[in-house]
Amino acid sequence: MLIYWANDEYSITLFGHTFVRFFPDWYYNLLHIPARLAEGMAFHFLFMWFFTLNGILYILYTIISGEWRQLLPQKKSFKEAWLVLLHDLHIRKTAPPQNKYNAAQRIAYTAIIVMGIGSVITGLAIYKPVQFYYLTWICGGYHLARIFHFALTIGYVLFFVIHIVQVILAGWGNFRSVISGFEVINEQPKPVIENTNEGEEAEKD
Amino acid sequence: MKEKKPKKIKKELTIEQKIKRRNFISFTVFGAFAASAFGGWKWLYNSPEEVTGITGGARAPLRRALNKTELFFRRLAFNESHLVKTYPRSMAAKVIRHNTDIGSEGKLPPEKWKLQVKKRSGEVLQISLDEIMALPKTEITYDFKCVEGWDQIQHWAGVKFIDFIEHFKLHDEAKLDYVGMETPDKQYYVGIDMPSALHPQTLLAYQMNDVLLNGNHGQPLRLIIPVKYGIKNLKRIGTITFSNTRPRDYWAEQGYDYYSGL
Numbered sequence: 001m002l003i004y005w006a007n008d009e010y011s012i013t014l015f016g017h018t019f020v021r022f023f024p025d026w027y028y029n030l031l032h033i034p035a036r037l038a039e040g041m042a043f044h045f046l047f048m049w050f051f052t053l054n055g056i057l058y059i060l061y062t063i064i065s066g067e068w069r070q071l072l073p074q075k076k077s078f079k080e081a082w083l084v085l086l087h088d089l090h091i092r093k094t095a096p097p098q099n100k101y102n103a104a105q106r107i108a109y110t111a112i113i114v115m116g117i118g119s120v121i122t123g124l125a126i127y128k129p130v131q132f133y134y135l136t137w138i139c140g141g142y143h144l145a146r147i148f149h150f151a152l153t154i155g156y157v158l159f160f161v162i163h164i165v166q167v168i169l170a171g172w173g174n175f176r177s178v179i180s181g182f183e184v185i186n187e188q189p190k191p192v193i194e195n196t197n198e199g200e201e202a203e204k205d
Numbered sequence: 206m207k208e209k210k211p212k213k214i215k216k217e218l219t220i221e222q223k224i225k226r227r228n229f230i231s232f233t234v235f236g237a238f239a240a241s242a243f244g245g246w247k248w249l250y251n252s253p254e255e256v257t258g259i260t261g262g263a264r265a266p267l268r269r270a271l272n273k274t275e276l277f278f279r280r281l282a283f284n285e286s287h288l289v290k291t292y293p294r295s296m297a298a299k300v301i302r303h304n305t306d307i308g309s310e311g312k313l314p315p316e317k318w319k320l321q322v323k324k325r326s327g328e329v330l331q332i333s334l335d336e337i338m339a340l341p342k343t344e345i346t347y348d349f350k351c352v353e354g355w356d357q358i359q360h361w362a363g364v365k366f367i368d369f370i371e372h373f374k375l376h377d378e379a380k381l382d383y384v385g386m387e388t389p390d391k392q393y394y395v396g397i398d399m400p401s402a403l404h405p406q407t408l409l410a411y412q413m414n415d416v417l418l419n420g421n422h423g424q425p426l427r428l429i430i431p432v433k434y435g436i437k438n439l440k441r442i443g444t445i446t447f448s449n450t451r452p453r454d455y456w457a458e459q460g461y462d463y464y465s466g467l
Contacts, residue, residue, distance in 0.1 A: 037353060038460030042267035045274050045462075129350070130289050130432050130467045131282035142290075142348055143356055180231035 048123065055116045070100045073110055077103040088166075112159055115152050122149040259396070259451045262460030275464045283466070289406050289431035292346045297360035301413055303421045304351065307455070308393030309441035315417075315425040318389070321444040325377055332373070334411060334425050340364040340372055343408060350467060351435040361429045363410030367403050378447035379403060385452025386428060389443030396452035397430065397437060401466060406431045409442065434465045 062068040073081075080103030086092035088104075096103065125135040125145040139145035167175055218226065255265040263271065315334040322330040344362040370379050384402040387394040401407065410429040411418055418424045423440025430438055436456045446452060457463040 038262060038456075041352075041462065042263045042271055042460065046267055046270040049270075049274070128278060128282055128467060130287050131278070131284065133287060133290065136290075142350065146354070146356070176228065179235045180228050182227065 051116070052120055055113070055120070059113065071106060071109050073103070073106045077106050079103075081107050088169075108159070108163075112156075115155055115159075119149060119152045122146075122152065125149075257458060259453060259457060260463050261458040271462045275462055275466070279464070279466070283400065285400060285404055289345075289347050289467070292348070292358050294344075294346050294360060296358050297346045297414065298357050299414070301359050301422065302349075302351075302355065302357050304353075304435065306421060306440065308388030308390055308439075309423050309427075310420075312420040313389070313424050313441060318425050320426060320442060322373065322375070323444065323446045324375065325381075325447065330373060337364055337369070337409060337426065338411060340368055343368070345406060345408065345429070345431065347406070347431045349431075349435060349438075352461065352465065360414050361408060361410040362412040362415070363408040363426070363429065365405065366407040366409055367405065369409055370403070375447070381447045382449045383447070383452055385444075385446040385448060386439045386442050387444050387446075388439065388441045391443075393439060393455050394453050395428070395437050395439045396454040396457070396463065397428075397433070398464065398466075401430060401432050404430070404432050432467050434467065436461065437465055 062071060080096045083092060083096050084102050084104040087095040101109065121135055122139050122145045124132050125139045126142060126149055129136040129142045129145075136142050136145055139148060167178075249264065249266060252264045252266050255261060255263055255268045260268060318334065320330075320332040320334075320337070322332060324330065341364065342362055343365045344360065346358060346360045348356050349359045350356045370376065379399065382399055384397045384399060385394065386397070408429040409426055410423075411426050413419075413422055418427060423442075426442050428437070428439045428442060451463060454463055456465070
């Protein structure tokens with residue numbers, strides 16, 4: 001993100017009226033980050049490795065473990081995601097039945113992978129537009145690739161915000177199960193029962 | 206402690222104990238990861254700045270990462286035959302964007318200027334703009350890319366650097382690893398690796414949109430090197446040197462990548 005802080009190159013302008021300029025002055029002042037482009041680039045070209053390698057490992061893991069079955073959207077997911085959204089916004093009382101992830105999660109978690117791949121491709125396209133000219137071409141040229149790369153970054157920020165809000169709303173039990181990989185369900189009377197779908201292996205039969 | 210427990214207790218753990226145990230292990234691991242990520246970030250953020258030499262202004266580990274990353278991609282992909290995309294002349298901007306004139310403020314008419322080329326023998330060539338303009342002229346319309354995030358399709362004309370090397374018989378110099386260029390007042394300077402300098406689209410440019418360069422754009426002769434970001438496209442070349450070590454570079458001293466190639 002520091003990369004975009006040297007020159008307010010990007011803005012949302014429609015019919016000659018600029019709605020948002022990336023980034024507005026208050027934003028720089030809030031974070032105390034005026035014009036530190038070189039620093040931002042240095043961080044960027046180190047952390048891109050972690051993000052990319054992490055992404056590759058994650059994709060490999062979901063393929064090898066079979067977890068992708070839980071994550072890829074199904075045909076019904078697109079319709080159901082809407083119902084999940086209405087439910088989460090407290091407009092609708094009931095949510096559609098779900099497995100490990102609900103329809104909206106399936107779409108979001110798959111979209112973020114597609115976005116990640118998009119960031120790597122557009123990133124390479126603008127990092128070495130001469131050497132990786134074919135990637136730049138795929139992205140519709142250098143200028144467009146740069147805008148895509150930027151838009152994706154904004155997309156991550158939105159994803160992150162919604163993600164964190166949802167985790168907080170889902171509560172402690174959910175967070176605990178994310179960390180430990182199993183869910184604790186209190187059944188009607190008293191006894192505490194460990195979910196049979198415990199861990200990753202147990203789920204795949 | 207936790208490790209030993211199962212050995213001592215013979216009977217099966219209750220479900221509640223199992224849950225506790227697994228929670229404990231999971232959260233310990235999670236905590237350890239979170240702490241090391243936080244610690245790693247703190248370490249990096251507070252790591253000392255590199256000793257200023259040819260490069261400067263970046264945290265030492267980040268500078269190492271920049272250099273390593275750059276080398277990785279250069280070895281992976283750099284190829285002299287990869288050309289920068291060119292555009293039809295009609296797409297070139299009429300008004301060419303102007304960013305800075307460090308080292309090239311004001312005007313410097315060609316008759317008051319000579320290009321100095323320092324040869325390995327110690328001999329210094331003094332070359333006038335007329336001599337350069339007598340060489341075969343090459344034109345290019347390409348997308349000039351600034352590290353700050355803008356790019357613009359521009360039209361330039363001049364002599365290919367490789368033609369310049371040929372004509373002035375600088376073959377021995379061209380075998381070295383780097384070219385250094387500086388403005389006459391030494392305020393702005395760049396170092397270019399030889400493969401990029403000898404790239405067929407690298408120009409010593411004297412015209413922009415068919416007009417001789419004016420004060421804002423490096424009058425009378427500037428470097429146009431499309432395989433590099435704008436920061437390497439030195440305006441108003443005063444001297445050219447050749448070396449096996451990296452020549453000093455204005456922006457590399459201020460935390461930017463030395464190579465800055467595309």
